[in-house]
Structures are given as C-alpha cells and as structure tokens.
Amino acid sequence: MEVQTCILTRRSHRKFTAEPVSREEVEKLVSLAAYAPSWKNSQISRYLAITDAQVKKEISERFCPPGTNNAFIISTCPVLIAQTFVKDRSGFERDGSYTTDRGAGWQYYDCGIAAQTFCLAAHDMGLSTVIMGVFDRRGLQAYLEIPEEQELMALIALGRPAGEPAAPKRKGTDELLTWR
Numbered sequence: 177m178e179v180q181t182c183i184l185t186r187r188s189h190r191k192f193t194a195e196p197v198s199r200e201e202v203e204k205l206v207s208l209a210a211y212a213p214s215w216k217n218s219q220i221s222r223y224l225a226i227t228d229a230q231v232k233k234e235i236s237e238r239f240c241p242p243g244t245n246n247a248f249i250i251s252t253c254p255v256l257i258a259q260t261f262v263k264d265r266s267g268f269e270r271d272g273s274y275t276t277d278r279g280a281g282w283q284y285y286d287c288g289i290a291a292q293t294f295c296l297a298a299h300d301m302g303l304s305t306v307i308m309g310v311f312d313r314r315g316l317q318a319y320l321e322i323p324e325e326q327e328l329m330a331l332i333a334l335g336r337p338a339g340e341p342a343a344p345k346r347k348g349t350d351e352l353l354t355w356r
C-alpha cells in the first residue's frame with residue numbers, strides 16, 4: 177500500500193472478525209515496528225501477545241470499567257498486545273541522569289512512535305488495530321507479571337476488520353501549522 181494511503185485510511189477498529197491472526201503475522205508486525213526511530217536507537221518497546229481467550233476475558237472483566245468499549249474490545253479481539261517498555265534507557269545518560277528537562281518523558285514518546293508504526297504496518301497487511309490507554313495499568317501490570325525492569329504502556333487490540341469505521345474529523349493545517 178502506498179504510504180500516504182496507509183496513513184489516511186488507517187482507522188481505530190473496535191470490532192473484529194473471529195478469524196485468528198497467525199504467530200507469523202504478529203512476528204512480522206513486531207519486526208516492522210522495530211524500525212521505528214527511538215532515543216539513541218535504544219529500542220525500548222516490547223510486545224506481549226495474548227491470545228488465550230480466558231486471559232483476555234479476565235483482563236476485560238478485572239481491569240476495564242464494566243460495559244465500556246475497551247472491555248468489549250479486549251474480550252473479542254483475536255490478539256491483545258500489551259506494549260511495555262524497558263525503563264530508564266530512553267532519555268537517560270549511562271549514569272542514570274536525565275539528558276534533557278523532559279526527564280523520563282522520552283520513553284512515552286518512543287512507545288508512541290513504535291505503536292503507530294505497528295498499527296500502520298498492520299493496516300498495510302490487511303489487519304486492524306486500536307490503541308487503548310484506559311485500563312487499570314498498575315493492576316494489569318501485576319496480573320501479567322511484567323518484569324520489574326519494564327513498565328506497561330498501552331494495549332493494542334489486533335484482528336481483522338469487521339466493517340469500516342468512519343474517519344473522525346481532522347483539524348486543518350491552518351490550525352496545526354504556524355510559520356516563522
């Protein structure tokens with residue numbers, strides 16, 4: 177798919193068909209997301225792929241507000257990706273001090289770029305995604321036994337599109353862009 181088409185036609189999908197996503201497809205996506213730029217090429221983003229229906233049901237019931245979109249998405253998506261990152265690398269010097277006044281904020285920046293790269297690659301492969309930030313992060317981090325040196329960042333539901341969501345309106349460049 178042409179890059180501009182991929183950017184323009186990617187949507188957040190909240191309904192998926194029951195068709196599974198293969199391990200090879202998930203591996204391909206992670207290998208493509210690895211090409212996202214990162215602070216000093218620190219490549220801190222990690223991906224935990226969850227396909228076990230019982231685990232997804234439990235995550236949906238225990239870590240999302242009941243009756244919400246996210247509870248539905250998590251219990252019905254073929255693959256739930258828990259995106260984590262290795263702490264204290266992006267934005268940091270080797271001695272552990274912050275490089276800039278952004279402090280640890282560059283970790284989140286790197287994860288965002290990696291997540292969007294993952295989602296665009298998925299769209300290019302005919303798969304669909306939605307990034308989710310609303311869940312009990314601390315509770316889920318403990319439940320998933322995320323290693324101490326990592327932090328849970330976001331969830332990405334992955335599957336095959338069931339329908340074509342409408343594109344939410346975008347701001348125009350007149351509002352987004354200024355020149356000096």
Ligand SMILES: Cc1cc2nc3c(=O)[nH]c(=O)nc-3n(C[C@H](O)[C@H](O)[C@H](O)COP(=O)(O)O)c2cc1C
Nearest residue numbers: 186187188189190245246306307308309310343344
């Ligand atoms: C950091 C982040 C967190 C998000 N969290 C959620 C979420 O918890 N649940 C959800 O349904 N969508 C979530 N979204 C998806 C946005 O609602 C969506 O990207 C936005 O409405 C634009 O729609 P589009 O992705 O189809 O262009 C999130 C997106 C981002 C980037």
